[in-house]
Amino acid sequence: MSFECRNLAVTYKTQSGGLEALTDVSFTVSKNEFVCLLGPSGCGKSTILKIVAGLLDPTAGEVIFQTQGTNGKPLNAMVFQEHGVFPWMNVLENVAFGLEMRGVGRQERNEISHKFIERVGLAHFEQSYPHELSVGMRQRVSIARAFVNDPEILLMDEPFGSLDAMTKLVMMEELLRIWSAEKKQVLYVTHDIEEAILLGDRVLVMTGRPGRIREDIRIPLPRPRDLRDRDKAEIIEIKEHIWTILEEEVRSSLEGSQ
Amino acid sequence: MSRHEMGEKTLLIIPPVILIATLGCLEFITRMEILPSLFFPPPTVVVSTLYRMTTEGALLEHLAATVTRLLTGFVLGGIPGMILGMMMGWSLPVRRIFDPFIAALHPVPKISSLPIIMIIFGIGFVSRTIVVAVASFFPMLINTMAGVRQIHPIYFDVAQNCGASRLQVLRRVVLPGATPFILAGVRLGLNVSLSISLAVELLLADKGIGTLIWMAWQTLRIEELYATIVTAAAVGISIRLFVQFLLSRFVPWDSKTRT
Numbered sequence: 001m002s003f004e005c006r007n008l009a010v011t012y013k014t015q016s017g018g019l020e021a022l023t024d025v026s027f028t029v030s031k032n033e034f035v036c037l038l039g040p041s042g043c044g045k046s047t048i049l050k051i052v053a054g055l056l057d058p059t060a061g062e063v064i065f066q067t068q069g070t071n072g073k074p075l076n077a078m079v080f081q082e083h084g085v086f087p088w089m090n091v092l093e094n095v096a097f098g099l100e101m102r103g104v105g106r107q108e109r110n111e112i113s114h115k116f117i118e119r120v121g122l123a124h125f126e127q128s129y130p131h132e133l134s135v136g137m138r139q140r141v142s143i144a145r146a147f148v149n150d151p152e153i154l155l156m157d158e159p160f161g162s163l164d165a166m167t168k169l170v171m172m173e174e175l176l177r178i179w180s181a182e183k184k185q186v187l188y189v190t191h192d193i194e195e196a197i198l199l200g201d202r203v204l205v206m207t208g209r210p211g212r213i214r215e216d217i218r219i220p221l222p223r224p225r226d227l228r229d230r231d232k233a234e235i236i237e238i239k240e241h242i243w244t245i246l247e248e249e250v251r252s253s254l255e256g257s258q
Numbered sequence: 259m260s261r262h263e264m265g266e267k268t269l270l271i272i273p274p275v276i277l278i279a280t281l282g283c284l285e286f287i288t289r290m291e292i293l294p295s296l297f298f299p300p301p302t303v304v305v306s307t308l309y310r311m312t313t314e315g316a317l318l319e320h321l322a323a324t325v326t327r328l329l330t331g332f333v334l335g336g337i338p339g340m341i342l343g344m345m346m347g348w349s350l351p352v353r354r355i356f357d358p359f360i361a362a363l364h365p366v367p368k369i370s371s372l373p374i375i376m377i378i379f380g381i382g383f384v385s386r387t388i389v390v391a392v393a394s395f396f397p398m399l400i401n402t403m404a405g406v407r408q409i410h411p412i413y414f415d416v417a418q419n420c421g422a423s424r425l426q427v428l429r430r431v432v433l434p435g436a437t438p439f440i441l442a443g444v445r446l447g448l449n450v451s452l453s454i455s456l457a458v459e460l461l462l463a464d465k466g467i468g469t470l471i472w473m474a475w476q477t478l479r480i481e482e483l484y485a486t487i488v489t490a491a492a493v494g495i496s497i498r499l500f501v502q503f504l505l506s507r508f509v510p511w512d513s514k515t516r517t
């Protein structure tokens with residue numbers, strides 16, 4: 001299973017006519033590949049994920065999925081940037097939501113959900129409502145919900161943005177563990193360069209709006225990776241390279257909007 | 259924590275204290291004839307009148323008539339209002355189609371449509387219930403629609419991403435997401451229903467609290483006039499408590515709805 005984005009373009013309808021968010025975005029995510037999307041704020045990263053998730057129709061272009069039978073798994077599951085944890089469901093119901101929608105019985109879906117709730121460190125909060133949780137805890141609820149859905153493609157939009165450094169590290173390790181054990185494609189949006197390099201097989205660096213893929217960088221680090229060792233020469237070298245590109249893009253996107 | 263709880267308790271005590279203080283003052287002022295007790299019967303007299311009307315008269319029967327009218331009307335009008343409001347909130351085409359009609363009909367004073375309704379349905383129970391139903395239709399519709407529209411689009415995206423069918427979206431997103439607003443509509447709707455029920459009873463003397471008010475006025479029994487108004491106020495307070503119960507039952511997840 002792999003998928004390919006072909007010449008995606010998106011122009012949002014706005015009051016003042018149209019806003020060109022993406023233009024000519026093409027890339028492929030191969031079987032079992034972990035791909036990170038990196039780019040300045042507003043360049044269209046979330047927009048790309050929504051198109052792949054089928055929540056938004058591109059103005060032009062298409063996404064082509066090569067799948068060999070879904071064996072009951074959903075095609076994709078998304079961790080939304082805004083979390084999207086339902087305020088009227090407790091943690092357990094939120095995490096089990098996808099299973100409930102697929103008609104999995106209560107007993108079974110609770111069992112599966114318990115496991116993932118534990119893994120994101122919320123075992124004592126199963127019965128809590130979101131308004132009783134911190135922002136980072138809500139983020140972990142939405143991560144557990146996506147993991148529980150066990151999709152072929154995992155779409156993650158800055159999933160660890162509100163977490164402290166240590167929790168984030170543990171969650172990243174957990175993500176890599178799940179990804180390598182269950183073999184799926186991951187398309188992962190972040191604005192943390194180091195995070196992108198540590199996690200990804202490839203890092204797609206985007207231009208400012210309208211977003212395009214400016215560079216497709218292969219990360220040659222071996223797997224399994226040690227997320228705690230960040231001072232390797234290769235990492236620093238790639239980091240500096242990406243920095244130079246991004247600095248240029250951020251500058252021009254800030255200037256362009258003046 | 260304990261300071262907060264003390265604050266809660268104080269807040270709970272303040273309304274009864276104000277009530278009792280006001281009643282005490284009224285009692286004093288009217289007993290002293292500072293205000294003529296003929297037009298302003300002392301609270302204790304109103305209470306004993308209430309007791310007398312309950313035991314000797316048919317106050318409870320009239321109360322039951324009003325409550326029945328108000329609830330029947332509310333259910334007959336409120337549920338369709340809620341269903342249409344939900345469809346209008348959820349679907350732009352449905353909203354576009356019905357919005358002009360709602361905008362035109364909403365501001366018409368409901369009680370003024372009573373004659374037309376009587377021409378069609380006669381002067382009996384049906385007409386009286388229909389006016390109440392029409393009156394509670396609008397607050398339920400408007401509130402439900404607003405309740406659905408304020409649900410953040412992200413929740414629809416999440417539901418779709420998790421493979422929810424339209425029915426599942428309705429049950430797990432639209433309905434619970436709109437519940438705080440729907441219950442605000444229930445409170446408004448029940449209160450409007452109560453006002454219209456009383457107005458209908460005042461106009462078409464038959465049975466009910468409104469009828470009692472009218473009879474007390476015609477026979478100039480001032481203390482009975484006050485006693486019936488107090489009864490109507492009690493119905494109002496019951497509505498408030500009922501909605502409060504529904505909120506704690508159905509919206510335990512919203513910290514904003516606590517009072």
Ligand SMILES: Nc1ncnc2c1ncn2[C@@H]1O[C@H](COP(=O)(O)OP(=O)(O)OP(=O)(O)O)[C@@H](O)[C@H]1O
Pocket residue numbers: 012013014019021039040041042043044045046047048081191209
């Ligand atoms: N629903 C919408 N209607 C109109 N414009 C939109 C909409 N959603 C996004 N945009 C615009 O499209 C552009 C890309 O948005 P997007 O959310 O994809 O950016 P992003 O790369 O995810 O940014 P960030 O890193 O800040 O999350 C932005 O300039 C934004 O203003």
Ligand SMILES: [Mg+2]
Pocket residue numbers: 045046047081157
């Ligand atoms: Mg984004």
